[in-house]
Amino acid sequence: MPANKILIVDDEEIIVKLLSMSLRSDGYETITASSGEQGLEVFKEQTPDIVITDIKMPGMGGLELLKSIKKIDSEKEVIIVTGHGDIDSTITALQYGASDFINKPVRDEALAIALQRAKEKIAIREKLKGYTENLEIKIAEATAEIHRKSNFQLLLIKSSTDAIVAFDYDWKVVVYNPEAARMFGEPAKDVRNKMYIDDLYTPKIAKIFKNQASAKKGQNTFPWKENMLNTKDGRKIPVRYTSNVLYEKGEFVGTVNFFQDLTEIKRLEKELVQSERLAAVGQTVSGLAHYVKNILIGLKGGSYVVDVGIAKNDTEKLKTGWETIKRNIKRIGDLTQDLLTYSKQREPEFETCVPNDIVNELIELLKDFAASKGVRLLKELDTGIGEVLADPKTIHHSLLNIINNAIDACLEDEEISKRHEVKIKTFRDSNNYICFEIKDNGCGMDEETQKQLFDPMFSTKGGKGTGLGLLVTGKLIEEHKGVIEIKTSPGDGSTFTIRLPHEKAIKVDIN
């Protein structure tokens, strides 16, 4: 609002007139009075914004007028016009709240400056007044905004599909969202502001986050990692997690952890692998049909031989035919088993077993068959292996398959003069995996064959192989988290090495 109305008070009429004229020409509205008393009256009536008054007047002087005006309205600006050297009066005027002084004779520039200052003061005061009036509304608005924002953040945390758990500097839980409650199985009311990190997490998980917080300063975010989350109520949840260590002005103030439940993703991954595997089986049904046809040939031939045996009452024929039929029934059984093993997801069943015993059993089982084909079975077993916790079915199946393959590789070898042998070695490697090495000096494989080894239905054995053997073996070993390695050279033979992780056998105390 422009401060436009000025009251001029002076007992010298000429000065009043001159000032008034000068101010009017500058665009101000002026009113005048020729004494202190009159000035006060006019002030009360007209409420000017600024008063310019002479200090020395008969009757009520400038100071008196100033005092009276300030009493009525302390915010009015009063400019005092003084004579030279009137220090005492000046100080008194200041005490009474005069806004400015102009020396007589009044110069236009001095007046302009004084008025400008007065106007600025008024403007500031008005602004301030506006602020004060608005302050309450503004505070209310700001409070609402803060409320809205924090509600929004709370809602964000609440509705997050990640489990969010935050701890203060004392490792007390301060944030614990519904997803966290679902994951950890503890209701929020029992956790938030009540539990500490060790109450909520298993020691293993708690240790990870504590270590992160105490790790070198500056690193406050950590990459996503995967782990198995063991909840206090005994569930195992595959999770992806990360954490942020929170600092305020360099001081550790807390930690926030994020967990993503991977159960569904893991399930989908498994399903995908499963469907790929089934597709692979489907694609190669012709290979399978070929194998089944061979079994059928065996069965038909066998039943013909049996028919002849019955007709001639020839026991020898009956026996031969019956053996053929039984052998082919077994081939169908093995094929079905392989197909089932291959198409189904299987978790290894860990139990206490002695790997060397399994090798010995297999050598006993295959010895005569190998010898009849002119192949020697040798062994070199590390007796230090002893009992371990592993899946004996995986070991048995994989070794049986690979030893059989090794014998076949010897039979395939065109180098007949060679003394063929298959050597089975057991040992522990530097990772403490139990290892089985099956080494033959048979025909070996070229690069092309080696590439196709783990393809479904690939067989080097013509109609005699299902093309599933090594595939099933590979899958079993993979499920056991082990690895299979192959070294081969055409004409020199092949070496298959199976490496399986295991756990220490648990001694069960029967008493």
Add this chain to the structure above:
Amino acid sequence: MSKKVLVVDDDSDVRSFVVTVLEENQYIPLVAQDGVEGLEMIEKMQPDLVILDVLMPRGSGIRLYHKMKTDENLKKIPIIMFTGIALRSFLKSQKVLDEFKGGEVPKPEIYLEKPVEPEELAAAIRKKLG
């Protein structure tokens, strides 16, 4: 006098089947379980007919067939191919061997794809040996 028929097959089930068919039809059966043994038997026993499998370890039927058809002394012995693999695949393998070794071997006169009824096999043998 009964004629000698050699069956070369690595599958004992097939051997016992063919042997039985041969016995039932009054032939003298001879057996070999791979190509190498087969060639030995042919040279030693001079059979009147060879019934030959294709896929076998140690000197496959593919090689034995090629060998017999390119050997002056053996090329007259009739052969019945008796196998699980398709004729087309077999001919392809022979072509490869022709290019590799030179010369050209005739196509098998009788090519039987397993499984085969006993009567069918017997008829094929009779056709060759009378």
